[in-house]
Amino acid sequence: MKVNISNIIVSINKNQEKEIYKELEKNGISRENIENLKYLKKSIDSRKKNDIKFIYTLEINLKKNINLEKYSKLSLAKEDIYEKRMPLYPKREVAVVGTGPAGLFSALRLAEFGYIPIVFERGEEVDKRNVTTDNFIKSNILNPNSNIQFGEGGAGTYSDGKLNTRIKSEYIEKVFKEFIECGAQEEIFWNYKPHIGTDVLRVVVKNLREKIKSLGGKFYFNSLVEDIEVKNNEIKALKILEVDSQKRYTYDIDKVIFAIGHSSRDTYKTLYSKGVAMENKPFAIGVRIEHLRKDIDKMQYGEAVSNPLLEAATYNMAFNNKKETRGTFSFCMCPGGEIVNASSELGASLVNGMSYSTRSGKFSNSAIVVGISEKDYGDQIFSGMYLQEKLEKKNYEIVGTYGAIYQNVIDFMKHKKTTFEIESSYKMKLFSYNINNFFPDYITRNLQSAFENWSKNNLFISEKVNLIAPETRTSAPVKILRDLKGESISIKGLFPIGEGAGYAGGIMSAAVDGIKIVDLAFSKKIF
Structure with missing residues (x-):
């Protein structure tokens, strides 16, 4: 018999395996009746920084059947419906x-x-x-x-x-x-x-x-x-x-x-x-925001940040401008990662983010982008694509090579150019520029509103945080x-x-x- 058990909640400060088996016993599954056990899902609840928990869903093969109706957390496991099929047609x-x-x-x-x-x-x-x-x-x-x-x-x-x-x-x-x-x-x-x-x-x-x-x-x-x-x-x-x-x-x-x-x-x-x-289809354009990884970890985990069970922290940010019915949001967040040059056309330059498997880099970054559509760039086919091209070429011309423009986030919010060099994971040329003057107003205006809304969080918005731009290829135009x-x-x-x-x-x-x-x-x- 194969069953699933969901919503097993274990504090990060406790022995995970021991607590999981305790929960299984409460739900009628003895260790002796387990043939094998497989994790289906592991998530984290960090809403209470002083009591962070892991939440598990497991699939268990049982040696002997049990009555599932007695236990609300148990359900019969679904069989894998995907199966390889033998060739039915001649090779072509x-x-x-x-x-x-x-x-x-x-x-x-x-x-x-x-x-x-x-x-x-x-x-x-x-x-x-x-x-x-x-x-x-x-x-x-x-x-x-x-x-x-x-x-x-x-x-x-x-x-x-x-x-x-x-x-x-x-x-x-x-x-x-x-x-x-x-x-x-x-x-x-x-x-x-x-x-x-x-x-x-x-x-x-x-x-x-x-x-x-x-x-x-x-x-x-x-x-x-x-x-x-x-x-x-x-x-x-x-x-x-x-x-x-x-x-x-x-x-x-x-x-x-x-x-x-x-x-x-x-x-x-x-x-x-x-x-x-x-x-044409809607997509999004904006910047990469870069923090010290330790600050994002602290923001998400609080005092539990040093717990070895916790990975480099991720986040999701969103702001809805109700006046414009337009969203500004984080995208492709890369904990412990780096910002990279993502150019693919001569004389045009843009950025993206990436991480290695360990996510152990000094910085964490994410795109912060504003949703745009035909009402912004026009209804002629490829109008959105041409806007992408225009911004990427503009960036190349400003920097003078395949690099990126940058600005401290506080300077961006104050509409002033950053006058100092920044430390960044980005390995190519960086050029200080007032990003307020780079994008169309509908993008800049919404970035400003989002950062203002998020500024209550002094780990997310501070003098240590920088913007690198442009991020233009979030999805197909x-x-x-x-x-x-x-x-x-x-x-x-x-x-x-x-x-x-x-x-x-x-x-x-x-x-x-x-x-x-x-x-x-x-x-x-x-x-």
């Missing part, structure tokens, strides 16, 4: 464009069904990509096809590797299991805010690629899809540029999954020019429209998926979308 090729989580998991699912995924990636495989990215930091020489945005693993490879998601899907457990099988930490399965870390994620991505290849998949790196061939509103071929050799060729294919990520502006324009239906089968509404055989298509926001939801669309197409016998 389906192309996948992009190797972010959506692309990789769609390729994996195709291979599990017996198809041959032909995967094209404009950037390099992950080890070479890492060398190229490190060289960019040292030399300011950008490779526009292989960088923090492009290359094996997608933009998420240079993030925190966060796996928390708000979506509900039967595929989430499948994604976790694949990550763990490919080298991720087992704790991602049950941690309340699971993350892999940039360092471990690089290994996971490589192993996932090798698994797909072992099932028959083929990978072509440094291979940019420059154009598509369309006939009678059906995709017929991909036009490929080999980035290194500059050779061009045509790859005939009539089923293509596009998992291009949110920064493939050239590909957006190409697809739109060939009749692929798109629309457009949505590539698809029907209920996952297919483009205007071009048959083209399947837009993941964050770049506007159907996901982060590693988990993108991976799930990749699996879901393949399953959907398979069930409808489209492939």
Whole structure:
């Protein structure tokens, strides 16, 4: 018999294992009746700083059945509904464009069904990509096809590797299991805010690629899809540029999954020019805020901050401007992480955040961004994307290279330029600038209101806190429209998926979308 038990609450000051078994005994589960035990979830309640607690949900295999009706915390465990299916169709090729989580998991699912995924990636495989990215930091020489945005693993490879998601899907457990099988930490399965870390994620991505290849998949790196061939509103071929050799060729294919990520502006324009239906979508723009990690830990944990069971602290901040019906919020919070240059276009510069698996850096950072939509940037297609480009180019021109502008948060609130150098995790050039004069007024005004609202917390807003900008690529600025089968509404055989298509926001939801669309197409016998 397999059961779940939820809401086991244990103080961080007590022996966790001992208290968990006490709670199990209270709910009719003796230690002797346990065949094996697995954590499903571990969260933290830090609302009372003097009494911080962990909250557990467990899955337990029992040797003997028990009466669940007697115990409110117990329920019968659900069986894993995801199962690999044997190939039902003859092997045939389906192309996948992009190797972010959506692309990789769609390729994996195709291979599990017996198809041959032909995967094209404009950037390099992950080890070479890492060398190229490190060289960019040292030399300011950008490779526009292989960088923090492009290359094996997608933009998420240079993030925190966060796996928390708000979506509900039967595929989430499948994604976790694949990550763990490919080298991720087992704790991602049950941690309340699971993350892999940039360092471990690089290994996971490589192993996932090798698994797909072992099932028959083929990978072509440094291979940019420059154009598509369309006939009678059906995709017929991909036009490929080999980035290194500059050779061009045509790859005939009539089923293509596009998992291009949110920064493939050239590909957006190409697809739109060939009749692929798109629309603008809301997104967010703002800054990175950087604190000393110890201050954020103290803010969240109080006097318990030194407890060794506590990880580097995370936070969520939000402010709703009721007059403008507009939100300002934290995004992609990176505890113990660093701020990085996330440029992918020549002469344009922006920032992002990332953490390694240990989250042990001196600083913690997060994006603080303002939600924007067509009412701000206009209703012409790509208007939001052009605003992103404008700000990134403006930043490059101000700094004079691939760097970032900065300002102390108190100076920002006082509308004055910071006159001193700051200590930061950011490794490239920093240039002091009054950020109030950088963004459109509707962004600056809402950042000001949010910081004023949060200023009651003197650990979050203080002279020790700095802003680094701009953060422009929080999500895709457009949505590539698809029907209920996952297919483009205007071009048959083209399947837009993941964050770049506007159907996901982060590693988990993108991976799930990749699996879901393949399953959907398979069930409808489209492939």
